[in-house]
Every structure is written in C-alpha cells, then in structure tokens.
Amino acid sequence: MSDRTTVVGAGIAGLSAALLLSRAGLPTEVYERDPAAPDDPAQAAAHTRPGAPQSRHPHIFLGLFRKQLREHLPDVHDELLRHGAEEVALESPGGGPDQVMIAARRGLVEWALSRALDRDGVPRRHGVTVRALEVADGTVRGLRTDDALHPTQLVVDACGSRSHLARKYTATVADVECGKVYNSRFYQLAKGVPTPPTRYGSVSIVDGLGFGAALFSHDNGSFSVDIGRLPEDEDLKDLRDTASFERVLALFPDFEPWLRPGAGTPVSEVVPMAGLRNVLRALSPDAPQGYIPLGDALCVTDPTFGRGASLALAQAIILARTLAGAEDLPQAAVHATRETEAWLRPWFDDVVTQDTARTTLWRAAVADQPLEAILAQLPPNPFMLLDAAQHDPELADAAGRYVSMLDTTLDTPDLRQRVGRLIPVLMAAQAAAPPPPRSEVLKALAGD
Numbered sequence: 001m002s003d004r005t006t007v008v009g010a011g012i013a014g015l016s017a018a019l020l021l022s023r024a025g026l027p028t029e030v031y032e033r034d035p036a037a038p039d040d041p042a043q044a045a046a047h048t049r050p051g052a053p054q055s056r057h058p059h060i061f062l063g064l065f066r067k068q069l070r071e072h073l074p075d076v077h078d079e080l081l082r083h084g085a086e087e088v089a090l091e092s093p094g095g096g097p098d099q100v101m102i103a104a105r106r107g108l109v110e111w112a113l114s115r116a117l118d119r120d121g122v123p124r125r126h127g128v129t130v131r132a133l134e135v136a137d138g139t140v141r142g143l144r145t146d147d148a149l150h151p152t153q154l155v156v157d158a159c160g161s162r163s164h165l166a167r168k169y170t171a172t173v174a175d176v177e178c179g180k181v182y183n184s185r186f187y188q189l190a191k192g193v194p195t196p197p198t199r200y201g202s203v204s205i206v207d208g209l210g211f212g213a214a215l216f217s218h219d220n221g222s223f224s225v226d227i228g229r230l231p232e233d234e235d236l237k238d239l240r241d242t243a244s245f246e247r248v249l250a251l252f253p254d255f256e257p258w259l260r261p262g263a264g265t266p267v268s269e270v271v272p273m274a275g276l277r278n279v280l281r282a283l284s285p286d287a288p289q290g291y292i293p294l295g296d297a298l299c300v301t302d303p304t305f306g307r308g309a310s311l312a313l314a315q316a317i318i319l320a321r322t323l324a325g326a327e328d329l330p331q332a333a334v335h336a337t338r339e340t341e342a343w344l345r346p347w348f349d350d351v352v353t354q355d356t357a358r359t360t361l362w363r364a365a366v367a368d369q370p371l372e373a374i375l376a377q378l379p380p381n382p383f384m385l386l387d388a389a390q391h392d393p394e395l396a397d398a399a400g401r402y403v404s405m406l407d408t409t410l411d412t413p414d415l416r417q418r419v420g421r422l423i424p425v426l427m428a429a430q431a432a433a434p435p436p437p438r439s440e441v442l443k444a445l446a447g448d
Contacts, residue, residue: 005154008130013295013312014158015113020320022122029123036126041083044111056271057184058216058224060306061102063404068313079112084220090201092400093393099404101201104219140290156292166297169287176352178276178302179359180228183239187264189221196257204254208435209365238445240272247444251436280348282341289330299344301351310405315340346408379411380419384426
C-alpha cells in the first residue's frame with residue numbers, strides 16, 4: 001500500500017486540504033474529474049466548472065475565512081490580494097481586526113490555491129473520475145478510476161454534496177429544506193468606474209416582504225446580484241427571465257450605482273438555483289478507516305449565509321492538524337472526522353434556525369400578516385442589528401462577530417431579550433428606508 005494521501009475534488013475544500021496536508025508532511029495528490037481551469041488569473045476568476053454548478057453563483061469569504069487564510073496559508077492570502085481581491089471591513093461600532101471580508105470570485109480563490117500547490121510540487125490530475133475505493137480488512141487500500149487501481153492509504157472525499165463515496169460511507173444526520181430559490185447574475189464594472197459602496201463588508205443585502213436580494217462585490221471590478229424567493233411563490237418565478245430580473249433590480253436604490261448606464265455590464269445569464277437543502281452527514285459505522293469526507297460531502301448549508309468556504313477551510317485545518325505526525329494515520333483520520341462533525345454541528349443548527357425564521361417571516365409577508373409580533377418570536381436578524389448600531393452598539397458588535405463567523409450564534413436568551421426591546425426601532429428604521437413593495441416587484445415582472 002502506498003503511503004500517499006489522495007484528495008478527490010479540486011474545489012476550495014479539496015485544494016485547501018491538499019495544500020495543508022502536504023505542508024504537514026504527508027505526500028499528497030489531487031484527482032479532479034473536471035478539466036483544469038485556465039492558468040491566467042483573470043480567466044480563472046471567471047471560470048465555472050461543470051462539476052460545480054455553484055461556481056455559477058456568488059460566493060462570499062467571511063472574516064473567519066480571511067483569519068484562517070492569514071494564519072495557515074498566508075502565501076495564498078497574499079496571492080489573492082496581488083491579483084485583484086480586496087479586503088472590505090464589516091463596519092460595527094467596535095469592529096475588530098478579524099471582521100474583514102475578502103471580496104473575490106470563487107474562481108480566483110481556487111486559482112490561488114492551485115498555484116500554491118504547483119509551487120509546492122503537489123501533483124493534480126484533472127479529467128480523472130474516481131469510481132470506487134479499494135478496501136481490505138476495513139481499511140482503504142486504494143482507489144479505482146476508469147483505467148487503473150491507485151494505491152493510497154487515505155482518501156479525502158471533497159467531491160461535494162453529490163459525492164457517491166459519501167452516499168456509501170456516510171449516514172445522514174439531518175436534512176432540512178433551505179426554503180429559498182435563487183436567481184443570480186454576474187456583472188463587470190466599466191474600466192475607470194470606482195467601486196461603489198456596499199452596506200455590510202463586501203455585500204449589500206435588502207430584505208423584502210417575501211423576497212430578498214443581495215449584491216456581492218468581487219475582485220477586479222466584478223460583482224454579482226441574486227434575488228431569492230420562496231420555492232412555492234409562483235408569482236415570482238419569472239425572476240429567472242433576464243428582462244424580468246433586470247426590471248426588478250432597477251427597483252433597488254442600493255444597487256443603482258452599480259447598475260446605472262455606463263457602470264455595470266452583464267457578463268453572464270441569469271442562473272437559477274433551486275432544491276437547496278441543509279444536509280449534515282457523519283461517518284457510517286462501517287466506513288473504512290482512511291476515508292475522510294470533507295466540505296460539502298460532510299456538511300451543506302444554505303448559501304444565503306456565505307459560510308461554505310469558511311467551513312471548508314476550517315475542516316481542512318482540523319484534518320491537517322490531527323494527521324500531522326500521527327503514527328496511525330487511518331485511525332487519526334477517524335478522530336479528525338469525528339472532531340470535525342462536532343465542530344460543524346452548531347454552525348449547521350444555527351443555519352437551520354435562521355432558515356426557518358426567514359421562511360416564517362416571508363410567508364407571513366406574502367400572506368400580508370402583521371410582522372412585528374412575528375419578529376419578536378424569531379432569532380435576531382444580524383443585519384437589522386448592524387443598522388441599529390446607534391441604539392445598541394453592543395448588539396451591533398455581537399451581530400458583526402456573528403456575521404464574520406467569529407461567534408457561533410446570535411440567538412441567546414440575553415440577546416433575544418435585548419432585541420425584543422428594539423423591535424419598534426428596527427421596524428421604524430425599515431419603514432424609513434423600505435425595500436421595494438411586493439406590488440411593485442410583481443408589476444416589474446409583468447413588464448408594467
């Protein structure tokens with residue numbers, strides 16, 4: 001049996017794991033079924049992979065991701081900044097040094113990770129599909145591709161939420177619908193146009209009555225916008241139509257500086273994303289030692305919260321730290337996965353709670369029900385608290401830490417009680433700068 005570690009999947013989870021494992025002293029290689037991205041960083045930033053449909057949608061890189069990158073992969077962090085990624089602070093009254101987002105497209109982050117692997121001499125094999133694991137005596141001995149058996153003692157499964165290996169070797173702990181359908185489009189600012197401001201770090205978010213929209217600032221003048229709706233809301237289904245999507249975007253004053261004539265130009269079609277679920281998995285009791293699910297193969301959370309990249313990098317760090325210097329690598333891999341499962345659980349539970357709250361509020365809004373009493377029963381909305389910083393700076397700071405993933409939850413009894421006292425203020429603030437009325441959105445969709 002080879003002492004090599006094989007990472008299957010060249011997304012952020014797989015590339016991060018391969019880089020960290022290699023630097024921890026484990027000989028590592030990467031297998032990826034998709035062709036390699038372009039070598040040129042500008043082309044790679046705009047690259048989308050057939051095997052990763054989420055690469056056609058916005059990504060956000062929160063404070064935790066930046067903190068981890070600076071501490072564990074500083075060369076990758078520096079590479080990103082040299083090639084157009086920007087650091088944008090999430091403003092709150094006492095915002096600390098780690099409440100900073102990295103504005104970049106997913107493709108540029110993957111390019112920077114791949115470039116670091118190339119500098120380190122870590123081999124990557126593209127266009128190779130892993131079909132199965134070779135297992136003997138309950139331990140991984142190799143993996144099978146279409147043309148050969150490749151000996152290996154560890155297989156890191158970073159193949160994403162549809163991984164066939166994860167379906168075989170993990171058990172589903174929780175599976176909860178996200179309650180949202182997205183439609184996304186990418187744009188490019190014209191040369192010489194200064195980057196307009198965003199409200200919350202690298203993103204501007206507008207919560208509507210039964211819908212929501214967000215604009216994401218990325219690298220090198222690129223940006224994207226998505227609009228979300230309830231899955232059952234057939235009245236908004238035409239958001240997937242390009243002309244309808246653009247008419248609705250024109251209703252959002254926060255987005256106007258980006259989309260006005262001469263500023264932003266579309267560089268993609270409108271792309272829908274439906275059927276989203278929060279899924280948490282765990283190793284099956286009969287999983288072979290040496291099999292390690294990572295990233296979306298282990299935990300998928302609603303992309304609304306932008307936590308996927310941070311969760312993936314954190315998992316890779318846990319894995320490399322646990323395996324570094326271990327005498328029994330397959331057994332250490334089991335310990336690493338169990339530690340990762342425990343670390344992921346509160347993040348997963350929080351997203352499910354927040355999704356349930358948003359869905360409850362949106363359904364009430366669509367039904368034209370009074371919202372103030374409903375808001376008082378829901379977990380705090382961090383962006384509403386950031387907007388109310390003048391009324392309670394400590395709550396705004398708590399919201400900033402939470403949005404940056406420096407704290408696991410914002411929903412504690414003390415915070416909820418303090419938020420309850422602020423509900424009238426929060427409602428008044430929203431009334432002073434309201435989102436587009438649903439009636440106007442419906443007119444825009446109809447072309448009226």
